[in-house]
Amino acid sequence: MPLIEFTDKGLYCPPGNFYIDPWKGVDRAIITHAHSDHAKWGSKHYLCHHLTKPILETRLGPNDYQSIEWNVPIDMNGVKVSLHPAGHIIGSSQVRVECKGEVWVFSGDYKVENDGLSGAFEPVKCHNFITESTFG
Numbered sequence: 001m002p003l004i005e006f007t008d009k010g011l012y013c014p015p016g017n018f019y020i021d022p023w024k025g026v027d028r029a030i031i032t033h034a035h036s037d038h039a040k041w042g043s044k045h046y047l048c049h050h051l052t053k054p055i056l057e058t059r060l061g062p063n064d065y066q067s068i069e070w071n072v073p074i075d076m077n078g079v080k081v082s083l084h085p086a087g088h089i090i091g092s093s094q095v096r097v098e099c100k101g102e103v104w105v106f107s108g109d110y111k112v113e114n115d116g117l118s119g120a121f122e123p124v125k126c127h128n129f130i131t132e133s134t135f136g
């Protein structure tokens with residue numbers, strides 16, 4: 001079973017029971033960054049980087065938000081989840097998901113050139129890398 005799969009609501013992690021940047025309302029959403037094509041209204045719980053949280057609060061209104069720092073893993077239903085700088089906009093993050101020794105990373109939008117504001121893109125070792133290709 002893939003650690004992250006594509007569904008009609010967006011990318012889903014079955015063992016962790018969470019979505020990444022879902023485009024429909026879900027119970028638990030991890031948001032890579034606050035652009036409107038990645039952060040949608042209607043989910044019950046949002047997890048994002050500290051710098052993304054105030055933007056989501058402004059854009060999406062009152063919700064259950066949880067924010068974490070880059071490189072500080074948390075446990076979500078037995079799956080180790082951490083955020084890593086994506087360099088796209090302030091707070092933008094890649095999502096690292098680890099379960100039973102297998103590591104998958106979803107890039108979100110990213111930029112490898114350090115703009116001095118967004119956080120320098122961090123290459124993250126993984127077994128499977130799901131990449132956005134809109135921005136380079």
Ligand SMILES: [Zn+2]
Pocket residue numbers: 033035038088109
């Ligand atoms: Zn974006």
